[in-house]
Amino acid sequence: MSKKILICDDDEGILDMLEFVLEEEGFNIIPEKNSLNVYNVIKEQKPDLLLLDLWMPVLSGDQVLKALRDNPFTAKLPVIVISASTEGSHIAKASGATDYISKPFDMDQLVSKIQTLIA
Numbered sequence: 001m002s003k004k005i006l007i008c009d010d011d012e013g014i015l016d017m018l019e020f021v022l023e024e025e026g027f028n029i030i031p032e033k034n035s036l037n038v039y040n041v042i043k044e045q046k047p048d049l050l051l052l053d054l055w056m057p058v059l060s061g062d063q064v065l066k067a068l069r070d071n072p073f074t075a076k077l078p079v080i081v082i083s084a085s086t087e088g089s090h091i092a093k094a095s096g097a098t099d100y101i102s103k104p105f106d107m108d109q110l111v112s113k114i115q116t117l118i119a
Helices: 012-024 035-045 061-070 088-095 107-117
Strands: 004-008 028-032 049-053 079-083 099-102
Touching: 004 012, 004 035, 012 028, 012 107, 028 035, 035 049, 035 061, 049 061, 049 107, 061 079, 061 088, 079 088, 079 107, 088 099, 099 107
Parallel strands: 004 028, 004 049, 049 079, 079 099
Antiparallel strands: none
16 A cells, blocks of 8 residues: 655645656655645545645744644654755754755655655
8 A cells, every 4th residue: 555645735746746746656645735724624525645746825934844743643754844045954953854855955855755654
């Protein structure tokens, strides 16, 4: 059974590219553009990992991540934060990210991080 990855990014181009590449790697992808929907999608779909953009409208990635870490149901979910921000790594760690990768990222490096976290 293939592992499920929830990808939350408001940039449709990045969402499509990640979905395409990660499905090629054999993962089942759940794309989500709206950060407000993340918790409900996690509750319904039970993904093995969350790829989370840091800068999104309405609810930012760090706000989403802090809420997930405060909830016993989602506290242990592996989360890789992706961001183009120079402060991204610091913000991701402070918010409880499992790992961080900066945009633009190397797809092989991303796939390797994912495989390590959900092996």
